Amino acid sequence: MYARVAWPWFALGWIGxxxxxxxxxxxxxxxxxxxxxxxxxxxxxxxVFGWFADAIQSYTGLPWGVAFLVxxxxxxxxxxxxxxxxxxxxxVRRAGFWPRAVAGACIYVGTEWAFPKLFADTIGHGFYASxxxxxxxxxxxxxxxxxxxxxxxxxxxxxxxxxxRMLAPAGVVAALVSALLAYGALRTTxxxxxxxxxxxxxxxxxxxxxxxxxxxxxxLGTYETVRLILDTHFALSTQAxxxxxxxxxxxxxxxxxxxxxAPKSEQGAxxxxxxxxxxxAAGVPLVFGAYDRDGGSEFNAAVVLEPATDGRLAFETYRxxxxxxxxxxxxxxxxxxxxxxxxxxxxxxxxxxxSAVLPLPLRDGRTLRVAPLICYxxxxxxxxxxxxxxxxxxxxxxxxxxxxxxxGGPQLHLVVAAFRSLETRRPQVRATNTGISAVITPxxxxxxxxxxxxxxxxxxxxxxxxxxTTLMLAWGDWFGPTALALGLLLLAATAATAPRRDGxxxxxxxxxxxxxxx
Numbered sequence: 001m002y003a004r005v006a007w008p009w010f011a012l013g014w015i016g017x018x019x020x021x022x023x024x025x026x027x028x029x030x031x032x033x034x035x036x037x038x039x040x041x042x043x044x045x046x047x048v049f050g051w052f053a054d055a056i057q058s059y060t061g062l063p064w065g066v067a068f069l070v071x072x073x074x075x076x077x078x079x080x081x082x083x084x085x086x087x088x089x090x091x092v093r094r095a096g097f098w099p100r101a102v103a104g105a106c107i108y109v110g111t112e113w114a115f116p117k118l119f120a121d122t123i124g125h126g127f128y129a130s131x132x133x134x135x136x137x138x139x140x141x142x143x144x145x146x147x148x149x150x151x152x153x154x155x156x157x158x159x160x161x162x163x164x165r166m167l168a169p170a171g172v173v174a175a176l177v178s179a180l181l182a183y184g185a186l187r188t189t190x191x192x193x194x195x196x197x198x199x200x201x202x203x204x205x206x207x208x209x210x211x212x213x214x215x216x217x218x219x220l221g222t223y224e225t226v227r228l229i230l231d232t233h234f235a236l237s238t239q240a241x242x243x244x245x246x247x248x249x250x251x252x253x254x255x256x257x258x259x260x261x262a263p264k265s266e267q268g269a270x271x272x273x274x275x276x277x278x279x280x281a282a283g284v285p286l287v288f289g290a291y292d293r294d295g296g297s298e299f300n301a302a303v304v305l306e307p308a309t310d311g312r313l314a315f316e317t318y319r320x321x322x323x324x325x326x327x328x329x330x331x332x333x334x335x336x337x338x339x340x341x342x343x344x345x346x347x348x349x350x351x352x353x354x355s356a357v358l359p360l361p362l363r364d365g366r367t368l369r370v371a372p373l374i375c376y377x378x379x380x381x382x383x384x385x386x387x388x389x390x391x392x393x394x395x396x397x398x399x400x401x402x403x404x405x406x407x408g409g410p411q412l413h414l415v416v417a418a419f420r421s422l423e424t425r426r427p428q429v430r431a432t433n434t435g436i437s438a439v440i441t442p443x444x445x446x447x448x449x450x451x452x453x454x455x456x457x458x459x460x461x462x463x464x465x466x467x468x469t470t471l472m473l474a475w476g477d478w479f480g481p482t483a484l485a486l487g488l489l490l491l492a493a494t495a496a497t498a499p500r501r502d503g504x505x506x507x508x509x510x511x512x513x514x515x516x517x518x
Contacts, residue, residue, distance in 0.1 A: 051407020319352020
């Protein structure tokens, strides 16, 4: 329920770990601690990512039962923080409430940073449900919010112990929430005031609800598949243009499923020219997903195509840097003909450069500096931060979420992408083929989103941001490594003082026993 990232389910996150923490505290052995931790990994993955079994089945062709078993086996790799958190709490179990709570929360967050997860998920993303509380993401990112949530669960458990001296944790949580609300109100006012002072840009986003191109190719043939995709996007784009005032058109990732600007055939060259002619007639630039080629390597790419009157193709290209494991790229140590024969669905793309800022010429003479992100690029805060540091005023995210459209995947990916705008205070235009497409403001609001499997267009205006700065922009994704270092220091300090404390307790017990005998 918490993973829905909506009210009233967001409130459950503040107490959702309490039953598990209570069970950990009742566990007497290391073996039991590990068993409870691994059970939580599996329960969490099944409850929150159960839809991924459907995606595995759809992509690989495995039976659903096998796909589900793969998901369960992967659980400790997908959620390793539960194991390290449980171990850390046990190591400091005698150190008192605050050392245990802070060290545990630090190790939880630090583990997520040190061992990046498949979907870059963290429970702090649930703060997106609160328009005010989520604003603190520009200070410490989603990991900072996760730290607060884990600490709040520790405080809730301590408060439920019904000991008067443990009422202080409840007060700490109340103070944290009050501070977050006050900060959120202040930052929301500041950011909106800044947006009102700028000149807006109107973006048109096309969501055609066309997916699984390999199946379309098998049914229609390669050329007819590309023809269907382009004709559908041309028609929807014309509808958006008829609404007037567009500055840019945005199509999703790999919407043009072949190389652009480096055609593989005469038919491909004709299709390239057709896209260029449409953009020239429309008079607005187009950002869309295609392939790019360099020698024998192919790349997943974003193309910024300018309108031209002389028939030439004037464009800039960004190559996707963060490729999804296995389905887009295979690590070199796994690359072999045998492996590819066994798993024909393995990807063949190569990663591009880590970050880029592309110029986007507007018809009023302005040139916008945009940060293109392609699908999985959006899960890494560092990529958006690096691009904004290079001068990006607008984030443009192209995605293909069709393999995850049967469950919570599209919502999760949207929320993760929205955090890039919160952290950098840059607006974002997000286009997907099957949903959820949206324009995202610097405060995280969604403008005219298109839902899953909804065909249509959205037209919305946002104000590019040049000057806004945040702690995340200044320090980068700093909270994770800081939390890990602090957590390890607390564990080391506890280990160093444990022998002295155990010795004092042993002497006190002998003294009490001696007095009792006397």
